[in-house]
């Protein structure tokens with residue numbers, strides 16, 4: 001789980017990795033015989049029994065720096081990824097983070113460009129609200145309407161959703177399923193773990209080889225759904 005790729009002199013939420021660090025992390029994956037793919041591709045490959053050696057790479061929020069800094073590195077290493085964007089904030093910024101710094105989000109053209117380059121475009125909701133705290137009307141708009149807007153924007157079906165802040169409960173997962181998404185990414189969904197609440201691991205600037213190795217092992221344990229509860 002990545003967010004922004006670029007300058008990180010002011011990064012209170014630790015959302016940013018530098019282009020050089022992303023480059024090193026993707027190189028690390030490739031040297032271990034692993035390849036980054038979109039979540040849709042990862043799930044499709046697993047369904048065919050061919051998921052071995054694949055790692056889903058996700059970039060949340062749809063920062064403009066994705067096209068400038070992440071895309072060239074992904075191409076260089078022969079990797080693909082999923083970009084979760086906010087159709088209610090096209091060309092806007094991360095106004096939902098109270099501390100800032102403000103980072104520009106992709107415009108509609110930027111998202112279309114990423115899609116044309118083979119990036120899977122998924123929905124991160126409309127405006128980045130916590131779905132576990134919304135009323136029914138907002139929940140429907142954040143899930144259904146965002147999917148319709150994005151499908152129209154990229155002229156292709158949108159099958160993936162990503163919960164803002166990674167927060168999910170049964171009601172939010174039901175809304176995402178009802179909106180027609182085939183999968184949704186969370187962070188640590190615990191007993192809700194399943195196609196509509198996929199766990200992910202945060203990857204940040206401090207993640208060099210040793211930490212990445214520990215995280216892959218930890219993720220294998222965490223992604224097992226809880227049983228008997």
Ligand SMILES: [Zn+2]
Nearest residue numbers: 060061164165
């Ligand atoms: Zn987000």
